[in-house]
Amino acid sequence: MNWDSISRRLISLGEKPLTARDRGLSAALLRLLGxxxxxxxxxxxxxxxxTLSYAPEDLHTGAPGERDFGPHVDQTNYSVVVAEKVVVKWLTPPVPLPHPTPEIFGHLVEAGFNDTAPPYAxxxxxxxxxxxxxxxxTGYLPExxxxxxxxxxxxxAGRTDFARELGRLTADLHLALATWPAPQAVTRDGGTGGPMARAGAALREALDATDGEDGAWLATRAPALLRELxxxxxxxxxxxxxxxxxxxVGQILQWRDGYAVIDFDGNPTVTDAEPYQPAARDVAQLTTSLEHVAQVxxxxxxxxPAKAASWAAEARAAVLAAYSARLAAKDRADLLDVRLIRPFEVEQECRELIYAARHLPRWRYAPMGVLRTWYPEENIS
Incomplete structure (x- = not known):
């Protein structure tokens, strides 16, 4: 394929997304990107x-082997693995710029952060x-x-050794992102109306969106949730x-050589989120996801349930300890205000309930299971 044939297909992407029938396009694109x-x-x-290698079965195509991730991978976009070395993620549909990922890729490379799939183009x-x-x-991460x-x-298995590495990785990510100067216009709202207004709105929407027995239970905990905020x-x-x-945790891959954080597209369920926020918001989403893992x-x-809750508490504590230790070792302990972690965790669970109501009803068991663990019957006053 040359640029003429590739460009005709690329121009049609908005109306006709890429599929497995476009085999060879991704490999041909990579050859021409240089x-x-x-x-x-x-x-x-x-x-x-x-450098992309050629397998014997690819000689007749003149391009390195291609494959997608298969139907078992739930992804919004369409990704193609080329020669087991490179992943081409096609946006379906294409999205207007500015988009956060290219900006973040460029900065992470400049900052020397390597715990991600290598960003190429x-x-x-x-x-x-x-x-x-x-x-x-981006680079393909084997296994x-x-x-x-x-x-x-x-x-x-009841193992939490991984949590120390997750805490270190998250701290290194924040240390790299903290070298990115915030624009003069950035505010401390963290979203429309300020952090408390935003979290309070999420709580109200979660209460409205959660029906049945779960909704009745949640309503009894609303005063406690509001106090946490x-x-x-x-x-x-x-x-x-x-x-x-x-x-x-879904954004953190375990691969042959360790762990890597991926997907810098931002939160698709929060359209008004300010990109410049306290580090505690990322930390809180990571720790709540460990609680969701326990529910899964x-x-x-x-x-x-008791074993899962104990595992989540131990893993959460290990992540926070390693994260804080890494910041302290780099003289940036100021990046984390621990007082913000629990209110952001509560807000995150509200947003999980909203997401379940809007997009994935079967997911509601996870945030509800976490909240029932946090607020047992004897602790609702």
Whole structure:
């Protein structure tokens, strides 16, 4: 394929998303990314692409082998693995720029953060006077599994050794992102109306969206939840940094050589989220996701609830200890205000309930299981 044939397919992406029938397009694109890209397309390069090898079965195509991740992988976009070395993530549909991922890729490379899939390039095009992101090109991580698989295994086995590495990785990510200067216009709202207004609105929506026995139970805990949110009414004094924005265990891959954080697209369920927020928000989403892992282990692996709750508490404590120790070792303990973790955790559980009501009703068991663990019958006053 040359640029003429590739460009015709790329121009049609908005109306006709990429599928398995487009075999060869991703590999052909990679061959051409090393040279000049004709308009209306453009490429932003971050790291040099690796050399792509050819398997015997690919000789007739003239391109390295391609495969997708298969139907078992639940993903919004369409990703193609080329030569077991590179992943081309096609945005379906293309999204308008600015988009957070290319910006974050460039900064992480500059900051020397390596605990992610190597970012190679972003392909864009000009259309109707604006720019769209068509594809992101990153390294392939062999034997990778996301946290909804490997971390559930850990919960079932009662192991928490991994948590120290997650805390270190998260701290290093925040240390890298903290070197990104915030624009002058950034506010300390963290979203429309300030942190307390935003969290309070999430609580009210969660109460309205949760029906039946769960809704009745949640209503009895509403005063306690509101009290947990109260620190957000105080001025936020910790630094505002560019956060990941959707940091849960599903975004952390366990692969052949360790752990890697991925997916810097931001939180798809919170449209008004300010990208510059306290680090505690990312930390809180990560710790609540460990609680969700425990609920998954209870439901899918028959782990006793008391054992799962104990595992989640131990893993959470280990993540926070390692995270704090890493910040302290780098003289940046100021990045984390521990007072904000619990209110952000409560807000996150409200948002999980909202997400379940809007998009995935069967998920409601997880945030409800966490909240029932946090607020047992004897602790509702």
């Amino acid at each position: 040279g000049e890209v004709p308009p209306p397309f453009a490429v932003r390069r971050f790291l040099p692409l690796p 972003a392909l864009t095009r000009t259309v109707d006077g604006g720019e769209e992101l068509l594809a992101l090109v 990778a599994r996301d946290g909804w698989e490997w971390c559930v295994d850990q919960a079932e 109260s620190p957000l009414a105080e001025p936020i004094t910790s630094p505002l940094i560019r956060i990941h924005g959707d940091l849960h 282990a209870i439901r899918r692996r028959d782990v006793p």
